[in-house]
Amino acid sequence: MLRRAKMLFTLIFAPVVSLAISAGALAEEAGNWAVNMPRGVTSVSNSIYDIHMLVFWIVTITGVLVFAVMFYVMYAHRKSRGAVAANFHENTTAEIVWTAIPAVILVLLCIPATTSILDIYDTSEAEMDIKVTGLQWKWQYEYLGEDVKFLSELTTPESEIYNTAPKGQYYHEEVNEPLVLPANTKVRFLITGQDVIHSWWVPDFGVKRDALPGFVNETWANVLEPGVYRGQCTELCGKGHAFMPIVVNVLEKEEYKTWLIDKKAEQAAIRELTNKTFTMDELMEIGEAAYNRSCAGCHQVNGQGVPGVFPSLVGQGIAIGPVEAHIDIIVNGQAGTAMQAFGDQLSELDQAAIITYERNAWGNNVGDITQPIDVYNWKKGKR
């Protein structure tokens, strides 16, 4: 029996041991062994880090003391060493002491914790406001008062996710367009959701707040060092939960100003395109790219959808019906379903191109063309 047990033991532990050895080797080349929270680059993240380390040391020291006593008892008072059991089973003094000590420690701990949380809640005197909206499965950033608004989505290609291509350095943490912020500026974030609950988290800022549909949460950050910071969605929000990263590019104030001016011009130019007339081919091309970016997550690249959850757009339904209904569902979404309103998320050009694409791809051949101006007029006339 014993031999069998030993065999089993080796069988199971051999892989662990070998893994532990190869792990050491791995560590040297990759350095993917982070064990602690980052200190971060804001006053808030620093104060959180300090409290975290304080509590960590309190519990660690308590743990070492308690377990030391326990291990001593387990060693010294074993029957095999001839220990004879005592018979006491109460000691009021001891019980009062070990109730009081943790209580006092915890009260002391509450002091820095309270100061810190009060500071985190103080969003007053912010120098600028960013509205952050969580959508299935991307983020929208709006620079309030600046007429600048864009979507930020994962750009890691399927091939890397499904392991047919080697993974890049920022695998899973790269987006088409990062949020850009000025350094040394108190920025207030107004965080909300459009469909389900998401949560916007940038560890280096010490900022995490739920993005609730229908409600706006406030928090803030004042980033001290320029740089690129990465974060993630932390509230389960459906199948793309793990695939809606956050990238924030923090610039020096002057650089930020230039960026903002350029960005405004760029967005104005896109709005200009609304007045332009496109050919079928142009629309199909723009539409395919935009569809794959914004719609394929649910309706799939081949338009077939997922039975029972996301409808197919091929050879049936709205995609081959009257174009008004098609524009309507893309602009306004379908209330109470996962089909979100894209009217505010995408440019008129993208929306028109997607509609044209859907009506004329995958064997659909309605043959009509929707121009950006059609979408624009639709929005003006009917909201």
Next chain:
Amino acid sequence: MAHGPAKGIGRWFFTTNHKDIGTLYLWFSFAMFLMGGFFAMVIRAELFQPGMQIIKPEFFNQMTTMHGLVMVFGAIMPAFVGLANWMIPMQIGAPDMALPRMNNLSFWILPMAFTILTATLFMEGGAPNFGWTFYAPLSTTYAPPTVNYFIFGVHLMGASSIMGSINIIATVLNMRAPGMTLMKMPMFVWTWLITAFLLIAVMPVLAGAVTMMLMDINFGTSFFNAAGGGDPVLFQHVFWFFGHPEVYIIILPAFGVISHIIPAFSRKPLFGYSSMVYATASIAFLSFIVWAHHMFLVGMPIGGELYFMYATMLIAVPTAAKVFNWISTMFRGSLTFETPMLYAVAFVILFTIGGFTGIMLAVAPADIQYHDTYFVVAHFHYVMVAGAIFSSTAAVYYWLPKWTGKMYNETMGKVQFWIGFIGFNVTFFPQHFIGLAGMPRRYSDYALQFSDWNMISSTGAFIYGTAQLLFLYNVITTIRSGKPVSEPKTWDGAEGLEWTLPTPAPYHTFTTPPAVK
């Protein structure tokens, strides 16, 4: 008039015997444990490396959801109800549970509930995929159509739990042997009595939450839909008003088990019995007023934030008292380390670590960084697995000889313990690191900097999974070919009425109540 069990398979369907029903619960629980464990293996296999290898993200979400639901409602809770069925009558000198037919019903509802729940895996749209906490509106407006089966299943489980609790309360309050005052009750009975009250208080709240979901989904109400004037955060308040007491429902009976095993193998009475009772009661009370510490980031007013932080920290005080009591019980005892004791000691250590990370999580500003990361996953597996699963495993090793009249193989028991213990820590300790380093929970895929610890964690999970198969092997070989034992006391240090009964415990026990001094 003594008679034995009915013949044939009908025995198990129609039985009203507390021991039979206890056995049914325990086997059901173990079956669910293996199923939930299988889901966990799928999760860990997918997370072994970054990138999607074996399943799709949508199925991953179904796995995390089903893993949580099956483990909490199918494995852990029924395990302790099974132990309660077996042990409470034997520990208080009662012939059976107070309401034996209801007892049968409350068990047989469970297989139905879980058949319904598991069947959703094979339905169009897939199984529930919104996490075991099923936050609206992901679980309402955006849920797959199978959510209705899920709601029905939760209602059934709730009904079963409420019936089980009523039964336990009725038994404990009415059927104690003469002379057994409340303050002479064994700790396991005490903890279960308190747990049963918790269950009766919160299961209806859970039922309310899922009913509101049902209305939102099918009848056009807007409890949780902001567009219709509702509030998704309301869901979280209702859920956690159930959910926080729920975690104590799971852990209090575990405290009870440990409070029997440690004295038995220390050969010394439990230290601070009455403070243990009071600590249990105050933990139960506090569990009702701390729920929103799961919601520090929903945007509560600052007052709420502070209140829930302070109240949560308060729970550490009675919990610490319990740990100190257990260690004092061992202090100057005459210790031996048979398998149940190994599990009990591991429980104390690992549960305390889980308690420590609990204190860290209670600190609202720090929770901003911890919330919904693997740090939380590590925390609650230290309290749920090392708490509830370790203690129920300990209980099975401890009482198995009494139940079956057979002794398990001590070497195999120890081997199983050590593999499980190492596997557990290799799985969950690195998850603290993964979480602090920034990996959110419920992620089907992750960035490269988390890859190494994830690989270690997955390896540990496979080891831990293997240990459970070994446990099954140990139990079956004990029942089939274990060394027969017949002395009433299997363990020389064990105390309590159950150890005055013959071994194996006859089908009917205490038909005349014993006298308790």
